[in-house]
Amino acid sequence: MGIELITLLIVASLLGLMALGVPLGITTLTVSLATAILYFGTRAGFFIVAANVGEVLHKYELIAVPFFVFMANVLERSGIARSLFDSMAIMGGRFRGSVAVQTCVVAVVLAAMSGIMGGEIVMLGLIALPQMLRLGYDRKLSIGIICAAGALATLIPPSVVLIVYGLAAQVSITKLFAASALPGLMLASLFIAYILVRVRLNPGLAPIFDIPETGLPLFRRMKFLKGVILPGLLIGAVLGVIYSGIATVTEAAAIGAVGALVVAAARKELTWVMARDAMRQTVLTVGSIIWLVLGAVSLIGIYNRIGGGEFLRGTLNALDIAPILVIVVMMLIVMVLGTFLEWIAIIFITVPIFAPVVVDLGFDPVWFGVLFAMNIQIYYLSPPFGPACFFLKSVAPKGIELQEIFAAVLPFIALQAVGLFLVLFFPEIALWLPGLFE
Amino acid sequence: EIFTIQTSFNAGDFSTQYLTETWLPKIAEMTEGRVEIQLTPNGSVVPARETPDAVAAGVLDGDFTSVNYFAGLEPAYAIMGDLISGYDTPEQMLAFCKDGGGEAVMQKAADAVTGGEVHVIACGPYSREALPARVPIRTFEDLAGKKIRSPEGLAAAVFKAAGASPLSIPFSEVYGALEKGIVDAADASAYVNNDATGLHDVAPYPLYPGIHSMPSMQFTLNTEKWDSLSEADQTALRDWWYEAMFAMAAEVTKKDTELAARDTAGEKIEVIDWAQADRDKLRKVARQQWEDYARKSDLAKEALDAHIAYMTEIGLFGN
Amino acid sequence: MKRLLAGYAASMNRISVFIGQSCSMLLFACILVSAFEVVMRYGFDRPTVWSTELAMTLCASAWVLSVGYVTERHRHISITMIEMLVSPKLWRVLRLIQMLIATGAVLVLTMALWGPAMKVLRRIETSGTALNSIQPSYFKLLLTAGCILYILQLAANIIHWAQDSEGDVAGGH
Ligand code: NA
Numbered sequence: 001m002g003i004e005l006i007t008l009l010i011v012a013s014l015l016g017l018m019a020l021g022v023p024l025g026i027t028t029l030t031v032s033l034a035t036a037i038l039y040f041g042t043r044a045g046f047f048i049v050a051a052n053v054g055e056v057l058h059k060y061e062l063i064a065v066p067f068f069v070f071m072a073n074v075l076e077r078s079g080i081a082r083s084l085f086d087s088m089a090i091m092g093g094r095f096r097g098s099v100a101v102q103t104c105v106v107a108v109v110l111a112a113m114s115g116i117m118g119g120e121i122v123m124l125g126l127i128a129l130p131q132m133l134r135l136g137y138d139r140k141l142s143i144g145i146i147c148a149a150g151a152l153a154t155l156i157p158p159s160v161v162l163i164v165y166g167l168a169a170q171v172s173i174t175k176l177f178a179a180s181a182l183p184g185l186m187l188a189s190l191f192i193a194y195i196l197v198r199v200r201l202n203p204g205l206a207p208i209f210d211i212p213e214t215g216l217p218l219f220r221r222m223k224f225l226k227g228v229i230l231p232g233l234l235i236g237a238v239l240g241v242i243y244s245g246i247a248t249v250t251e252a253a254a255i256g257a258v259g260a261l262v263v264a265a266a267r268k269e270l271t272w273v274m275a276r277d278a279m280r281q282t283v284l285t286v287g288s289i290i291w292l293v294l295g296a297v298s299l300i301g302i303y304n305r306i307g308g309g310e311f312l313r314g315t316l317n318a319l320d321i322a323p324i325l326v327i328v329v330m331m332l333i334v335m336v337l338g339t340f341l342e343w344i345a346i347i348f349i350t351v352p353i354f355a356p357v358v359v360d361l362g363f364d365p366v367w368f369g370v371l372f373a374m375n376i377q378i379y380y381l382s383p384p385f386g387p388a389c390f391f392l393k394s395v396a397p398k399g400i401e402l403q404e405i406f407a408a409v410l411p412f413i414a415l416q417a418v419g420l421f422l423v424l425f426f427p428e429i430a431l432w433l434p435g436l437f438e
Numbered sequence: 439e440i441f442t443i444q445t446s447f448n449a450g451d452f453s454t455q456y457l458t459e460t461w462l463p464k465i466a467e468m469t470e471g472r473v474e475i476q477l478t479p480n481g482s483v484v485p486a487r488e489t490p491d492a493v494a495a496g497v498l499d500g501d502f503t504s505v506n507y508f509a510g511l512e513p514a515y516a517i518m519g520d521l522i523s524g525y526d527t528p529e530q531m532l533a534f535c536k537d538g539g540g541e542a543v544m545q546k547a548a549d550a551v552t553g554g555e556v557h558v559i560a561c562g563p564y565s566r567e568a569l570p571a572r573v574p575i576r577t578f579e580d581l582a583g584k585k586i587r588s589p590e591g592l593a594a595a596v597f598k599a600a601g602a603s604p605l606s607i608p609f610s611e612v613y614g615a616l617e618k619g620i621v622d623a624a625d626a627s628a629y630v631n632n633d634a635t636g637l638h639d640v641a642p643y644p645l646y647p648g649i650h651s652m653p654s655m656q657f658t659l660n661t662e663k664w665d666s667l668s669e670a671d672q673t674a675l676r677d678w679w680y681e682a683m684f685a686m687a688a689e690v691t692k693k694d695t696e697l698a699a700r701d702t703a704g705e706k707i708e709v710i711d712w713a714q715a716d717r718d719k720l721r722k723v724a725r726q727q728w729e730d731y732a733r734k735s736d737l738a739k740e741a742l743d744a745h746i747a748y749m750t751e752i753g754l755f756g757n
Numbered sequence: 758m759k760r761l762l763a764g765y766a767a768s769m770n771r772i773s774v775f776i777g778q779s780c781s782m783l784l785f786a787c788i789l790v791s792a793f794e795v796v797m798r799y800g801f802d803r804p805t806v807w808s809t810e811l812a813m814t815l816c817a818s819a820w821v822l823s824v825g826y827v828t829e830r831h832r833h834i835s836i837t838m839i840e841m842l843v844s845p846k847l848w849r850v851l852r853l854i855q856m857l858i859a860t861g862a863v864l865v866l867t868m869a870l871w872g873p874a875m876k877v878l879r880r881i882e883t884s885g886t887a888l889n890s891i892q893p894s895y896f897k898l899l900l901t902a903g904c905i906l907y908i909l910q911l912a913a914n915i916i917h918w919a920q921d922s923e924g925d926v927a928g929g930h
């Protein structure tokens with residue numbers, strides 16, 4: 001059977017099982033196990049799945065996820081999140097959509113202290129989403145903002161995606177980090193612009209926080225900044241720990257978790273019951289997330305071994321089109337793979353084939369790395385396999401279903417695609433900043 | 439027949455490109471098209487640590503992997519995989535594998551961790567790793583108190599014995615750790631690869647030629663597949679690998695030297711080349727650690743004895 | 758028989774919840790270990806050789822062993838769009854199918870993990886690092902144990918389904 005047909009079968013069975021309501025981790029696991037056994041028999045098939053699934057536990061970076069989840073749970077339970085958003089709403093005054101815009105800005109700051117996707121989305125999902133809903137913001141708009149802005153964690157440096165790409169393609173990580181900063185900010189700006197346009201066209205999406213304080217002149221609203229102080233100090237401390245070289249990014253997340261307890265204690269809201277419940281919620285959240293990841297990685301080796309790579313190589317070789325269109329085709333391939341494969345698997349399959357072609361065509365592999373990372377942003381959001389949506393679902397308030405999340409992120413996927421094509425046709429957006437260091 | 443061989447190289451590594459372009463076509467030539475090899479990058483089918491079992495199970499036809507990954511499976515792999523501060527050049531150790539009994543030890547190790555389903559065709563290193571550092575480490579004495587990322591057991595033991603503090607930060611954090619000063623130096627890769635990934639931007643005092651690590655690789659095939667080959671093809675496969683490795687060792691040394699010379703001439707990077715006296719001091723400290731490590735298993739002891747005999751023979755303990 | 762099954766399901770729930778809630782202590786310890794390493798390294802210039810592996814081991818244990826708790830609380834993530842499209846009766850049947858598929862998949866995964874897990878029992882695999890801990894062996898056994906716990910809790914959930922004694926199932930299967 002040809003690889004085209006197998007790919008189609010894999011995608012179709014993933015979709016079918018998902019639609020039946022089978023848990024997503026089980027869905028990918030079922031398809032992987034079935035493919036592996038049919039293709040390799042039980043001995044080799046069992047081994048390839050067991051080896052790749054087991055490897056997840058060896059991924060040190062992943063331990064930052066529970067740290068972020070715990071931090072968020074403590075901030076949420078101790079009322080810090082509520083007063084933070086009250087402050088933000090008051091500071092934003094009568095400016096429509098101000099809280100959504102501020103959430104985007106916070107997401108960018110959080111992205112500078114997280115290198116993996118997941119931690120930040122869960123954090124925003126726990127802290128920002130309930131508050132935005134409380135302030136009357138439209139559900140879909142709020143959900144979309146959190147998934148899309150939260151995913152920036154791997155575009156704005158530090159980023160494990162860029163590190164893995166840099167190692168795989170042997171491209172300078174310094175340059176990749178420098179090159180991705182501006183595109184990351186550009187995406188955030190696109191999101192903000194989109195919010196502002198939407199809320200102007202339809203004011204019902206973002207009601208103005210109608211309390212007397214928001215009507216005060218700016219300088220008199222300043223005293224309401226106090227809700228921002230403690231969380232601000234916490235974020236500042238974590239960033240400080242990272243950028244002064246005291247701790248690695250993962251360790252800094254642990255410091256943040258301890259810091260959240262300190263902040264709660266400073267507000268006299270730290271109790272044993274609160275800490276215990278925060279920890280139990282964390283266990284439930286990360287316990288459901290890990291099965292998603294275990295399922296997702298189980299397809300890594302299989303797709304490669306059954307000839308996914310060879311198929312791509314053949315497809316590219318058959319192309320007789322302008323170089324820039326070859327890059328476009330590569331981006332489309334990554335998008336398609338992103339609907340059903342895990343990002344590491346996408347790197348394993350595409351980078352060995354794409355990286356030499358990119359260089360041969362005379363393009364800068366740093367620029368291509370940024371395009372790749374931006375494409376991974378789309379992968380995070382795009383159904384059916386959209387991990388950012390899954391992560392948000394793991395903490396979303398009751399009643400928010402995955403299908404609603406998928407619908408909510410659609411406009412943001414379009415914005416990500418716009419950003420991707422901007423960098424594709426204006427490489428300077430990525431290459432200007434690293435060029436300054438030359 | 440096409441054999442799928444998983445390597446421990448990254449897709450964009452110089453070694454991958456060099457082997458794919460220059461050497462893979464030759465194996466078809468040498469076997470008149472009966473054998474072809476397809477290399478897949480590190481971790482692309484199974485995690486590096488799992489390749490012996492993957493070859494045994496037939497998931498892969500063979501592997502071309504740094505054997506240090508298997509140190510936890512059998513301590514002999516640590517001694518065979520990277521005899522810290524041992525050989526001076528990769529060619530010396532390649533010769534040890536080829537003619538000095540190295541292959542036999544590797545086969546015993548493979549048999550110990552699988553059920554005889556993995557055939558070791560050849561083994562040996564192709565490069566001496568440089569040591570990127572963010573502060574100057576000019577002498578043996580300078581190692582004292584330096585924080586050095588070196589997750590591998592034997593390397594950590596040698597650095598510790600030399601007075602440094604070994605740390606085991608995962609590779610994905612190495613870059614940031616060097617940049618921000620969490621570590622002073624970090625075990626990474628060959629000079630040419632460190633140059634490509636920009637490590638010298640954050641660690642401008644690389645030690646080159648390196649002082650510690652010369653990771654050795656193995657070339658294996660599933661025993662059943664190996665036995666199905668004619669004797670001529672078996673010989674061709676082994677000869678091909680050693681020819682490729684000797685050529686690659688020469689090529690990497692050439693590249694490394696060129697880049698190091700370029701950086702020495704430039705302003706931003708200071709390439710530090712240890713004096714022989716300092717290297718000898720480190721080898722002396724290291725030898726004690728090899729011996730301690732070799733106590734972990736009989737096979738490890740056997741591996742070290744084979745090394746020492748060969749190193750003595752070629753005069754590495756001459757004085 | 759019915760009471761026996763109900764008894765099994767109820768005690769399985771209690772075991773899963775107990776293990777899961779104990780896992781929260783492991784995660785807490787993981788946070789403390791990571792923070793401790795920073796203090797030792799930055800404050801005292803004395804990095805430890807054990808903190809990375811210990812933190813990973815604690816965290817992995819919590820992840821894997823919480824599976825019973827997560828399953829008991831129906832917190833696995835799934836797309837439930839079809840619930841709105843079909844009758845409650847059909848949805849109920851579908852929920853059984855979901856649980857059976859999950860049980861089957863995890864059972865096959867357990868079989869896949871079984872060989873490597875037995876192998877490390879015969880010949881221990883260590884990390885090969887400075888600490889050279891038994892982490893790789895432990896992870897292989899841990900994952901197998903996690904899968905078995907998952908299956909046992911799925912069986913309890915299926916009994917609850919059959920006996921109409923499920924609680925709130927909004928989260929997933
Ligand atoms: Na980031």
Ligand code: NA
Binds near residue numbers: 338339378380383385
């Ligand atoms: Na996707």
